[in-house]
Amino acid sequence: MKRVVVGLSGGVDSSVAAYLLQQQGYEVIGLFMKNWHDDSVTISNECPWLEDSNDALLVAEKLGIPFQTVDLSEQYKEKIVDYMFNEYEKGRTPNPDVLCNREIKFDVFMKIALSLDADYVATGHYCQKSEIEVDGTTVYQLKAGADTNKDQSYFLCQLSQEQLAKALFPIGNLTKPEVREIAAEMDLITAEKKDSQGLCFIGKVRLPEFLQQKLQPKEGVIVQIDKNHPVYQSIQPEGLSLEERLAFESTKIKYTPYQRLAS
Helix, strand or coil: CCEEEEECCCCHHHHHHHHHHHHCCCEEEEEEEECCCCCCCECCCCCCHHHHHHHHHHHHHHHCCCEEEEECHHHHHHHHHHHHHHHHHCCCCCCHHHHHHHHHHHHHHHHHHHHCCCCEEECCCCEEEEEEEECCEEEEEEEECCCCCCCCHHHHCCCCHHHHHCEECCCCCCCHHHHHHHHHHCCCCCCCCCCCCCECCCECECHHHHHCCCCCCCCCCCCCCCCCCHHHCCCCCCCCCHHHHHHHHCCCCCCCCCCCCCC
16 A cells, blocks of 8 residues: 655645545555744734644544644745745745745655655645656656646646656645535535635735845835836737747846836
8 A cells, every 4th residue: 555645734625635545545644844933924813833733633533544743944944934035135026835845845845754654745736747758768747737726736846857756636636616525525624714825834924024034124226117018018920839939928028127118
């Protein structure tokens, strides 16, 4: 029997992911990641970690699977929070959720799972995985989730082949309403739980206060460009191949930041 460690977040998606794997005959272990301790910058009642961990525990008990909590707050601060501060300091907008999946869930967390002799790590992401063979080598493909409103493949776009090889996404072929229906049928405490929002594992934050823990406000130039400005009005030529269309759509918009642009 293959062993799978599920990242039980205390939400409905990972709860149903654990249940589906159990139904598919896997030996399932639930692990809750505690990655943040400072509640002073979070907005009240948004993604409280204690409530989430309790819900994850109740789901594990309901399913009859082993459950543990792992504290990854030190690694999370080093790999995610410090990165955020560094990027904002350089005037760039970071995407911590993409990095969190690559560096925490499918790296630090995955190594813990493999130390428990797990064959796979599973999450409640809305995305799918497939396999093809290229020159005799198995290549794993990350695909969009069946629910186009909840697709999360973008947030997993930086996973390596090694990480994808060990990853399972049990709810990727389902829609959110279907996931909630399954949770309700199983009488899981998370069935009607509101989706979490905000920073990965932190929740909604007061971003100015969060950033001012380390960064001082400074003056700068704010550039506003009207949505009808010609810089946005480029028309895609007809008859392009898929590769040419993608290249056209990904072309960086060029403008001079200090140029006065007509509104």
